[in-house]
Amino acid sequence: MANVVVGTDGKARCAWAGIESDELYQSYHDEEWGRPVAGERELFERLSLEAFQSGLSWITILRKRGAFRAAFANFEPAAVAGFGPADIERLMADAGIVRNLMKIKATIGNAQAILALPDGTTLGSLLQAHAPAPRPAGGPVPAKTAESAALAKALKKLGFAFVGPTTAYAMMQAVGLANDHQPGCWVAEALTRP
Numbered sequence: 001m002a003n004v005v006v007g008t009d010g011k012a013r014c015a016w017a018g019i020e021s022d023e024l025y026q027s028y029h030d031e032e033w034g035r036p037v038a039g040e041r042e043l044f045e046r047l048s049l050e051a052f053q054s055g056l057s058w059i060t061i062l063r064k065r066g067a068f069r070a071a072f073a074n075f076e077p078a079a080v081a082g083f084g085p086a087d088i089e090r091l092m093a094d095a096g097i098v099r100n101l102m103k104i105k106a107t108i109g110n111a112q113a114i115l116a117l118p119d120g121t122t123l124g125s126l127l128q129a130h131a132p133a134p135r136p137a138g139g140p141v142p143a144k145t146a147e148s149a150a151l152a153k154a155l156k157k158l159g160f161a162f163v164g165p166t167t168a169y170a171m172m173q174a175v176g177l178a179n180d181h182q183p184g185c186w187v188a189e190a191l192t193r194p
Contacts, residue, residue, distance in 0.1 A: 003015050003138065003182035003183070003184070003185075004182050004183075004184040004185050005017070005018035007026065011030075011186045012184050012185055012186055013026070013029055013030070013185050013186065013187070014029060014180075014181055014182045014185045014187075014188075015182070016029075017029035017030075022059060024059070024062050024063065025058075025059050025062060028058075028062055029187065030186075030187060032174070033173065033174060033181075033187075034173060034174075034176050034178075034179050034180065034181050034187065034191060035176050035191070036175065036176035037174070037175035037176060038124060039124075040077060040114060040122055040123055040124065041074070041075055041076055041077065042075075043123045043124055043127065043171075043175060044075050044077050044080075044110070044111065044114060044123060045069070045074075045075035046171055046174045046175055047110065047123070047163065047167075047171055048068070048072065048075060048107045048110065049061050049065065049068065050167050050170045050171045050174060051103055051106060051107065051110075051162040051163065051167055052068070052097075052098045052100070052103050052107075053170070054103075054162070054166075054167060056098065060098070061098070064096060064097055064098065066096075067094065067096030067097050068096075068097050070096070071090075071091055071094050071096065071097050072091075072107065077111040077114040077115060078111075078115060079111075080107065080108055080111035081108065081111040081112040081114070081115050083108045083111075087108075088101070088104055088105065088108070091104045092104065102162065103162060105161075106160075106161040106162035107162075109159065109160070109161050110160050110161060110162070110163070112159070113155075113158055113159035113160045116158075116159060117158060121158075126151065126154060126155065126158075127151065127171070127172070127175065127177060128177075129154075130147045130148070130150050130151035130154065130168075130172075131147065131172070131177045132145050132147040132148070132172065132177065132178050134179070135178075135180075137182070137183045137188070138182060138183045141180045142169065143166050143169065144164075144165035144166045144168070144169045145165075145169055145178075147169075147172070148165045148166070148168035148169035148172060149165040149168070151163075151165075151168040151172070152164050152165045152167070152168040155168070176191075179191055
C-alpha cells in the first residue's frame, strides 16, 4: 500500500495525488485522470495542457486551466487554428496561462494539424491506434513506452509539435488509454468494475 495514501475522507488514492494537499488535485485524480475521454476538442485540450505542463508541476496547469480555456477559445481546434500574430501577442501577455512562446505556437500548429488530418483520421483514432496493452497493476509507472514513442512519431509526421514520447504517454494516462491508478486506489477499483 506504499503506492497509495489515505485522504482525510478515508479514501485511498495514488500516492502522487497526496503530494499536494489541494482539492483541485484530488478532484482531478478522482474524476478525470485515467477515465476515458472522447471528442476532438476534449482530446486537443488534454494534448495542449500536457504539452504546457512539460517541465512544470501538473498542479500549476490545473490551477490555470480555466484561464487556458478562456485564452485558447475553449480549445476548439478550428478557432485556435485561426490564431495569428495578434493572438500570439495576446497570449504572451496573459499572466493567467503559461507564457511560453514555443508551447503557444505548438498549440496553434497542433490545432492546424488536427484540421489537416487525412480523411477518416482523427486525434482520437490516432490515440486508439497506439493504445498500450494493459500493464500489471502495481509495477513502476513508466514515463514513456514503445507505444507513446510510436504515437509521438506519428503525430510529428502529421505536423504536430511538442509531442514527445513522455507527453504522449501522459496524455494516454490522462484520457484513460493507460490506467496507472495503483492497486488499493479507490479509482483503480472503480475503473475495473464491470
